Amino acid sequence: xxxxxNVVRRFPQSDKPVLDGVNLKLxxxxxxxxxxxxxxxxxxxxxxxxxxxxATSGEVRVAGHDVDQLTSxxxxxxxxxxxxxxxxxxxxxxxxxxxxxxxxxxLRGYRFKDADRRAGEALDQVGLLGKEHQRIPELSGGxxxxxxxxxxxVGEPQVLLCDEPTGNLDDQLSLNVLSLxxxxxxxxxxxxVATHARELLTRFPHPSYRLVDGHLEQRR
Ligand SMILES: Nc1ncnc2c1ncn2[C@@H]1O[C@H](COP(=O)(O)OP(=O)(O)O)[C@@H](O)[C@H]1O
Ligand SMILES: [Mg+2]
Numbered sequence: 001x002x003x004x005x006n007v008v009r010r011f012p013q014s015d016k017p018v019l020d021g022v023n024l025k026l027x028x029x030x031x032x033x034x035x036x037x038x039x040x041x042x043x044x045x046x047x048x049x050x051x052x053x054x055a056t057s058g059e060v061r062v063a064g065h066d067v068d069q070l071t072s073x074x075x076x077x078x079x080x081x082x083x084x085x086x087x088x089x090x091x092x093x094x095x096x097x098x099x100x101x102x103x104x105x106x107l108r109g110y111r112f113k114d115a116d117r118r119a120g121e122a123l124d125q126v127g128l129l130g131k132e133h134q135r136i137p138e139l140s141g142g143x144x145x146x147x148x149x150x151x152x153x154v155g156e157p158q159v160l161l162c163d164e165p166t167g168n169l170d171d172q173l174s175l176n177v178l179s180l181x182x183x184x185x186x187x188x189x190x191x192x193v194a195t196h197a198r199e200l201l202t203r204f205p206h207p208s209y210r211l212v213d214g215h216l217e218q219r220r
Contacts, residue, residue: 020214036211
């Protein structure tokens with residue numbers, strides 16, 4: 001479902017590649033952690049997987065497609081199957097929780113009524129029933145991250161990428177967030193979570209990979 005083959009990502013300003021021959025393969029329903037110190041290249045690796053950046057060399061395959069070979073149209077289609085959750089949520093602050101989630105479905109051509117119902121269900125699943133109509137700044141950090149999760153999951157993605165999804169949350173909220181992400185993998189999504197929260201690695205015994213000097217080492 002996700003595959004990196006001998007991937008190199010070099011930025012022009014520096015002589016040492018950030019990713020220096022990275023290999024990784026995750027099948028449907030697999031969940032793995034991606035660790036490494038700040039600046040190790042975790043976000044860079046994830047960006048290659050959701051098509052926001054291109055490898056200098058090597059192959060990046062997602063859901064059976066070679067990401068670097070896609071036209072912008074097929075990349076747009078691929079992005080529908082790939083959801084991303086960020087540390088800073090990246091929600092639309094002027095909109096309500098429900099509008100943020102519903103928008104994903106409206107953009108895919110769902111009828112308003114269906115989009116509205118499914119978005120409401122997705123918010124219910126992350127425990128936000130009763131808060132649908134609050135605007136993003138009126139929600140706590142933990143609630144905002146749950147809106148972001150509902151938005152990511154409402155389209156039933158085949159691949160879920162998370163870039164330090166609990167970076168702004170306390171320990172208990174982090175565990176809640178990870179449980180929701182875990183649920184997505186139980187339903188068949190391939191999940192890759194970049195984090196340096198050791199607590200999460202202890203609590204969730206998924207395989208763990210560490211980026212060191214541009215290389216990916218399996219730790220567990
Ligand atoms: N667009 C870019 N141009 C130049 N250097 C970059 C760019 N993006 C990331 N880098 C560099 O790549 C390295 C890894 O960054 P990043 O992937 O954000 O690390 P992490 O997410 O593990 O903290 C850093 O040294 C960063 O400065
Ligand atoms: Mg990062």
